[in-house]
Amino acid sequence: MTLAAAAIQIVAAVIDDGRGHVLVVRKHGATHFIQPGGKPEPGEGPLQALARELGEELGVVLRTDSAVALGSFSDRAVNEPGHRVQAQVWWVQAEGIPQVQAEIAELAWVPLQPPHGRVLAPLSERHILPAARRVIGLAGR
Numbered sequence: 001m002t003l004a005a006a007a008i009q010i011v012a013a014v015i016d017d018g019r020g021h022v023l024v025v026r027k028h029g030a031t032h033f034i035q036p037g038g039k040p041e042p043g044e045g046p047l048q049a050l051a052r053e054l055g056e057e058l059g060v061v062l063r064t065d066s067a068v069a070l071g072s073f074s075d076r077a078v079n080e081p082g083h084r085v086q087a088q089v090w091w092v093q094a095e096g097i098p099q100v101q102a103e104i105a106e107l108a109w110v111p112l113q114p115p116h117g118r119v120l121a122p123l124s125e126r127h128i129l130p131a132a133r134r135v136i137g138l139a140g141r
Helices: 046-057 122-138
Strands: 008-015 019-028 059-075 084-095 105-111
Touching: 008 019, 008 046, 008 122, 019 046, 019 122, 046 059, 046 084, 046 105, 059 122, 084 122
Parallel strands: 008 084
Antiparallel strands: 019 105, 059 084
């Protein structure tokens, strides 16, 4: 019997363009697009970690006052085979124009409603974007 690996804890963002599209990113060497975000550093709160990750990966500033919690979701990790990822996710607004930086190879704006036009990680496709559709839909977008 094998023991399940501990889940990789991350924070992730849903950033929408107000026209039915959300931002996804693909890391260097990866095939799947994921939500922007990453692993908190020791002592960082979730939104602090998200602000740092968005700055490092995309060069944008998180508007922490805009953050709406979408929930905590788990699925298999596409970039760490044999692991699961556990994400705390927020729908947020960011200042600036997202640009590829750090470990990000590509970014894309995909439709919130399927088909998304890109290969998405299961966490995004099965959990995060459905939750975002419910919340953004309630916000009148």
